[in-house]
Amino acid sequence: MLLTITLPALYIAIVSYNPVIFRIQLTTSIAGSRAAVPYPSFIEVFIMLFLIEALVEASIRLPKSIGPTATTVGGLILGQAAQQAGLIGSIMIIITSTVAISNFVIPINAMSFAIRVVKYPLIILAIFFGITGVISGVYCFLLYLANMRSFGEPYLRIFIGEDSPSGYKKGDIA
Numbered sequence: 023m024l025l026t027i028t029l030p031a032l033y034i035a036i037v038s039y040n041p042v043i044f045r046i047q048l049t050t051s052i053a054g055s056r057a058a059v060p061y062p063s064f065i066e067v068f069i070m071l072f073l074i075e076a077l078v079e080a081s082i083r084l085p086k087s088i089g090p091t092a093t094t095v096g097g098l099i100l101g102q103a104a105q106q107a108g109l110i111g112s113i114m115i116i117i118t119s120t121v122a123i124s125n126f127v128i129p130i131n132a133m134s135f136a137i138r139v140v141k142y143p144l145i146i147l148a149i150f151f152g153i154t155g156v157i158s159g160v161y162c163f164l165l166y167l168a169n170m171r172s173f174g175e176p177y178l179r180i181f182i183g184e185d186s187p188s189g190y191k192k193g194d195i196a
Contacts, residue, residue: 023124023128025121025124026125026137026141027160028141028156030144030145033067034063035148035152035153038062040153055112056113058108059110059111060108067114070117071118073100077096078122078125080092
């Protein structure tokens with residue numbers, strides 16, 4: 023879940039604002055893969071996320087026997103063609119496939135839809151504020167989750183320790 027939410031935003035933040043976070047070899051490798059790309063990193067991310075979202079929606083509407091196959095083959099063909107045309111860098115293909123696979127691992131379909139939406143505010147924060155915006159966005163998201171309640175219980179109750187000051191115990195079922 024964390025990879026799905028943060029990876030595209032971190033890519034934008036690191037490529038656009040903070041490339042010195044990585045070693046010089048990795049930074050030059052990323053810059054070399056983006057040399058043919060004629061636009062900023064956030065447009066590259068939006069193009070690939072749009073393609074992945076379209077493939078996911080298409081796979082939902084296809085018959086169960088060919089849906090996952092069509093998504094995988096379509097993603098490979100589109101990613102390779104976009105990279106060869108110079109529309110995206112090769113690192114972006116790796117990030118997009120990691121995000122897609124991480125999103126497919128989420129077991130609850132409604133939760134998967136919600137998580138697909140959550141990554142876009144983080145991307146917007148990364149566009150304007152870089153790594154600081156991503157960290158602030160994740161912090162605000164965690165505060166929101168900590169404040170939520172589900173059926174009268176704290177949403178993040180699973181993380182409450184045995185002797186928490188809130189009075190909840192890990193083994194309580196009520």
